[in-house]
Amino acid sequence: MASSTPTSEPAVIVQNVSKRFGQTTVLDDINFEVAESEIVVLLGSSGSGKTTILRIVAGLEAPDNGSVILHGREVTQIPARLRGTGVIFQAYALFPKMNVEDNIGFGLRIRGKGRKEIREKVDELLQLVHLEDHRRKMPSQLSGGQQQRVAIARALAYSPEVLLFDEPFGALDAQIRSVLRHEIRNLLKTIRVPSVFITHDQEEALELGDRIAVLNAGRLEQIGTPYEIYNKPLTEHVANFLGSANLLSGSIRDGQFAFGDSLLEIDDVESLSDGQAATLVVRPEDVFLRKPENLTQNYQRLAVAQVVEISFAGAFERVQVRLEQSPNKNIMITRPKTETAAFPLAVGREVTVGLVRFRLLPAGKTGE
Amino acid sequence: MSANLSGVRHTRGFDLVKPLSITVIIAVMLPLVLLPLASIFIFGTSSGLDKFWAALMAPEAIFALKLSIVTSFWATVFNVFFGLFAAYVLSKYNFWGRNALIVTISLPTAIPTAVAGFALLLLWGPYGTLGRLLEPQGIQIMFTAAAIILANIFVTFPLAFGVIKPVFDTMSSSLEEAAATIGATRWQTFWHVTLPSLRGAIVGGALLTFARSVGEFGSTILVSGNLASRTQTAPLYIFAKFNEGQVEAANAIAIVLALLSFMIFSILFFARDWLEAD
Amino acid sequence: MMRPFPNRKHRLGIGLAAIALCCSLVGCLPSTPDADHNGATITVYGFSIMKEALEKDIYPAFSAKWKREQGVGVNFVSSFAGSETITNQILQGAPADVAILAIERDAERLKQGAATASDWGLRPNHGIINKTPLVILVRAGNPKGIRDFADLASPGLRVIHPDPVSSGGAQWSILAIYGSALLRSEAETGAPDQARALQLLQALWKNVISSPGSAREARTQFELGQGDALVTYELEGLLMKQAGSGIEMVIPKATIFSEHPAVAIDRNIDVAKRPVVQAFLNFLSSDEAQKTFVKYHFRSVTNEAFNEENKEFANIEQPFTIEKFGGWQKAYPDIIEGIFLNQVRNR
Numbered sequence: 001m002a003s004s005t006p007t008s009e010p011a012v013i014v015q016n017v018s019k020r021f022g023q024t025t026v027l028d029d030i031n032f033e034v035a036e037s038e039i040v041v042l043l044g045s046s047g048s049g050k051t052t053i054l055r056i057v058a059g060l061e062a063p064d065n066g067s068v069i070l071h072g073r074e075v076t077q078i079p080a081r082l083r084g085t086g087v088i089f090q091a092y093a094l095f096p097k098m099n100v101e102d103n104i105g106f107g108l109r110i111r112g113k114g115r116k117e118i119r120e121k122v123d124e125l126l127q128l129v130h131l132e133d134h135r136r137k138m139p140s141q142l143s144g145g146q147q148q149r150v151a152i153a154r155a156l157a158y159s160p161e162v163l164l165f166d167e168p169f170g171a172l173d174a175q176i177r178s179v180l181r182h183e184i185r186n187l188l189k190t191i192r193v194p195s196v197f198i199t200h201d202q203e204e205a206l207e208l209g210d211r212i213a214v215l216n217a218g219r220l221e222q223i224g225t226p227y228e229i230y231n232k233p234l235t236e237h238v239a240n241f242l243g244s245a246n247l248l249s250g251s252i253r254d255g256q257f258a259f260g261d262s263l264l265e266i267d268d269v270e271s272l273s274d275g276q277a278a279t280l281v282v283r284p285e286d287v288f289l290r291k292p293e294n295l296t297q298n299y300q301r302l303a304v305a306q307v308v309e310i311s312f313a314g315a316f317e318r319v320q321v322r323l324e325q326s327p328n329k330n331i332m333i334t335r336p337k338t339e340t341a342a343f344p345l346a347v348g349r350e351v352t353v354g355l356v357r358f359r360l361l362p363a364g365k366t367g368e
Numbered sequence: 369m370s371a372n373l374s375g376v377r378h379t380r381g382f383d384l385v386k387p388l389s390i391t392v393i394i395a396v397m398l399p400l401v402l403l404p405l406a407s408i409f410i411f412g413t414s415s416g417l418d419k420f421w422a423a424l425m426a427p428e429a430i431f432a433l434k435l436s437i438v439t440s441f442w443a444t445v446f447n448v449f450f451g452l453f454a455a456y457v458l459s460k461y462n463f464w465g466r467n468a469l470i471v472t473i474s475l476p477t478a479i480p481t482a483v484a485g486f487a488l489l490l491l492w493g494p495y496g497t498l499g500r501l502l503e504p505q506g507i508q509i510m511f512t513a514a515a516i517i518l519a520n521i522f523v524t525f526p527l528a529f530g531v532i533k534p535v536f537d538t539m540s541s542s543l544e545e546a547a548a549t550i551g552a553t554r555w556q557t558f559w560h561v562t563l564p565s566l567r568g569a570i571v572g573g574a575l576l577t578f579a580r581s582v583g584e585f586g587s588t589i590l591v592s593g594n595l596a597s598r599t600q601t602a603p604l605y606i607f608a609k610f611n612e613g614q615v616e617a618a619n620a621i622a623i624v625l626a627l628l629s630f631m632i633f634s635i636l637f638f639a640r641d642w643l644e645a646d
Numbered sequence: 647m648m649r650p651f652p653n654r655k656h657r658l659g660i661g662l663a664a665i666a667l668c669c670s671l672v673g674c675l676p677s678t679p680d681a682d683h684n685g686a687t688i689t690v691y692g693f694s695i696m697k698e699a700l701e702k703d704i705y706p707a708f709s710a711k712w713k714r715e716q717g718v719g720v721n722f723v724s725s726f727a728g729s730e731t732i733t734n735q736i737l738q739g740a741p742a743d744v745a746i747l748a749i750e751r752d753a754e755r756l757k758q759g760a761a762t763a764s765d766w767g768l769r770p771n772h773g774i775i776n777k778t779p780l781v782i783l784v785r786a787g788n789p790k791g792i793r794d795f796a797d798l799a800s801p802g803l804r805v806i807h808p809d810p811v812s813s814g815g816a817q818w819s820i821l822a823i824y825g826s827a828l829l830r831s832e833a834e835t836g837a838p839d840q841a842r843a844l845q846l847l848q849a850l851w852k853n854v855i856s857s858p859g860s861a862r863e864a865r866t867q868f869e870l871g872q873g874d875a876l877v878t879y880e881l882e883g884l885l886m887k888q889a890g891s892g893i894e895m896v897i898p899k900a901t902i903f904s905e906h907p908a909v910a911i912d913r914n915i916d917v918a919k920r921p922v923v924q925a926f927l928n929f930l931s932s933d934e935a936q937k938t939f940v941k942y943h944f945r946s947v948t949n950e951a952f953n954e955e956n957k958e959f960a961n962i963e964q965p966f967t968i969e970k971f972g973g974w975q976k977a978y979p980d981i982i983e984g985i986f987l988n989q990v991r992n993r
Contacts, residue, residue, distance in 0.1 A: 060545050087549040090542075098564075107550045158550065430676075434676035435675065435676055441672045493738050496739075499739070511740055511741050593735065594725045594727065595723050596724060596725070610863075611694060611726075611866055612862060613865060615870070
């Protein structure tokens with residue numbers, strides 16, 4: 001499985017973790033690592049098992065097999081309260097009858113720290129999350145974003161081994177979501193604590209993660225940097241989950257991808273053999289439309305097509321074309337303003353479809 | 369908290385339904401509740417305030433009131449502690465027989481109080497199943513203040529529990545999980561996180577138990593022996609005075625009890641917001 | 647604003663202090679007033695109408711006497727209810743030293759229940775300490791024109807009658823009514839007519855609107871205005887007249903005298919207490935106590951001359967006692983159970 005392995009000793013190691021609930025397999029042999037001050041995002045739809053992984057790392061649930069290792073210490077058998085993880089729950093789980101500073105200081109208070117030490121630490125954290133003016137407020141008086149920051153401060157108070165975020169932006173308005181993501185990422189990079197986020201939002205994953213692990217029905221399909229995940233998906237599911245993807249079925253012929261009448265040159269032939277059925281994955285922004293006779297060297301000519309639908313999407317134009325050869329597949333393309341200005345289109349127009357970047361996967365690697 | 373229903377207008381002009389329905393409520397309550405309560409106050413002071421005061425200051429009366437308050441206090445303390453403990457355990461753990469246990473806890477309210485008193489006598493009386501073993505040791509629980517406390521505990525057993533358990537049921541489990549991940553032991557979680565959210569239910573349950581205890585009669589009259597200035601609680605005193613024909617004296621104490629209950633429930637009502645769990 | 651007492655140890659200390667204060671205020675049992683801690687304590691369970699005589703006069707008199715003779719006073723603790731009720735309580739283990747009952751049958755029950763071992767019948771007057779005849783109380787002016795027990799069966803009349811199951815006084819009343827009916831039929835026809843007596847009871851019971859647990863409760867209800875007539879002890883009627891309640895007493899031609907025994911509950915009396923309890927029982931038959939009883943409208947059993955002192959006592963033409971029916975051993979099963987419970991009430 002392709003992944004960029006960190007060089008120093010990882011902060012978190014999840015090894016061969018599996019879990020079943022009754023007849024259902026929720027997690028199937030999960031393996032990944034988190035390096036010091038790295039942010040790893042577990043991305044998947046609901047039911048993919050991402051929450052379960054988080055709970056297993058935190059110690060709120062026990063795996064059937066496998067182990068969790070935090071900073072070299074095997075914690076699989078150790079109860080949650082002795083692991084030293086910091087969890088930021090989906091609804092933040094702030095203690096409703098304590099004010100902000102009591103919430104933050106809770107971890108130190110139960111560890112028996114002195115009043116002065118607690119106050120100093122709390123002051124430091126309040127400054128870090130910019131909530132000094134709200135220290136006396138009760139959780140019910142705070143906005144969602146403020147509550148989240150309190151939850152983070154509360155977890156940081158006792159210097160956790162790792163921070164675990166459970167879909168933290170789900171409860172917030174769309175406008176502030178992006179701003180907060182940015183802020184949180186900056187904060188985490190400042191304090192250099194390893195973090196794991198779980199989310200179903202691919203935009204969030206791309207923005208937040210140093211690396212992204214894509215989960216599908218309990219299996220880890222791919223882990224890698226956002227660039228790798230986006231541009232070099234290993235399965236159709238990964239391709240579809242991040243951004244949109246056009247999938248074309250064809251086969252390998254003489255070291256090239258044969259699709260209808262077209263032949264496309266391919267780079268990594270070694271993973272595929274002649275005669276093998278394969279799927280071509282191409283992103284909408286990597287497809288270009290030209291007048292039938294104009295196709296420069298950079299583009300691989302795919303086929304001739306007819307424009308079927310055009311919609312305006314603000315920063316770009318979304319076009320759907322129908323290939324004229326069989327199979328008469330529809331391809332989705334997004335065109336930036338430069339393209340629409342240079343070559344305006346209308347429905348019914350004939351165009352040549354060219355691909356600049358694509359990936360080939362063995363057919364059937366749907367990742368089911 | 370003021371009325372929280374919508375203020376939608378339903379009629380064009382003057383809405384008759386509102387004053388009409390309020391009148392109906394009061395009209396129904398008058399003969400059933402309001403007038404009987406008022407008659408206690410009227411009758412108790414009808415012979416003049418000095419007689420009322422004399423009846424109140426009678427040593428037997430003062431003893432009875434004190435005894436009622438003390439026995440109710442300890443019964444409340446016990447039932448609140450146990451109710452808290454039972455609510456915690458029964459909402460946290462699942463086990464075979466759990467639902468049966470919950471139903472059993474609620475059982476005492478359905479049992480007529482006289483039956484409860486009798487049952488206690490059958491168990492702890494000098495000829496009772498357990499009592500006969502204690503009698504030779506010189507231990508006699510029945511016909512003492514301890515018996516009154518036992519009877520009160522039985523009769524008010526499910527009250528505090530019934531108020532506290534729903535709070536546990538609706539409490540978010542993520543609070544406990546958060547406390548655990550932060551490093552708190554079970555006890556620390558209970559003390560710092562769970563208990564503060566329960567304070568309203570605890571206070572409410574305690575007041576309810578206390579109010580019910582003070583008014584308990586059917587079981588007390590059987591197990592206490594009804595000895596004036598020894599084991600005679602306020603309700604028993606009222607009953608005795610009534611039987612002697614000293615109706616004004618009975619009323620004087622009845623007024624005190626009514627005022628006490630009124631005070632308790634006023635506290636419950638006005639402190640509702642503070643008592644409410646988030 | 648700084649939270650008061652942020653120091654945890656301070657908070658803990660204050661919390662404990664508050665709890666201690668609370669417990670001492672609300673948690674300590676009240677002390678019994680007037681307790682003479684040197685003297686003995688006698689616990690008396692008495693049937694309802696004994697209360698005033700005992701508490702106001704008899705107890706203080708005996709305590710003073712004991713103090714004169716022995717140097718320490720005596721504390722009395724009492725509980726009053728219907729005779730059957732206190733008998734049941736004592737059988738269940740209530741801590742009585744002395745029981746003063748309305749009917750001798752209750753004493754029998756105590757003996758059967760091993761609460762008492764002594765034979766009260768061996769004491770003077772069979773252990774009976776006072777007596778009083780059963781009479782009829784009506785409203786001032788006697789608007790319904792009641793003159794004897796038979797009139798209580800008039801249709802439409804409303805009668806208060808305590809429950810014979812729990813009240814000794816109620817049982818006396820039944821016997822009075824039944825006995826007087828027998829005597830009347832005997833006078834008219836020469837032989838007692840049991841059928842007619844039964845009919846009288848049945849008709850009368852139809853008029854009963856309330857059946858409270860003791861004679862005293864019945865009196866209270868009548869005082870509060872319920873019912874047209876009440877069958878009760880003469881002394882109850884005299885007490886009511888004394889208190890100025892608007893009632894009149896109707897003296898039947900023939901009626902029964904209720905006789906009240908005092909019994910020592912041996913089971914609860916330890917050796918140290920035996921002398922004072924015995925002395926108390928003897929005291930109840932003494933001239934001093936008997937005169938006191940007369941003052942409270944009980945009739946003396948030791949000396950008829952004492953009864954002259956009370957001008958309120960009416961003259962009963964045809965008095966009878968439980969002996970007429972062969973004692974309680976026969977009266978209870980034959981009349982109370984056989985006739986009343988089976989044929990009158992449980993119809």
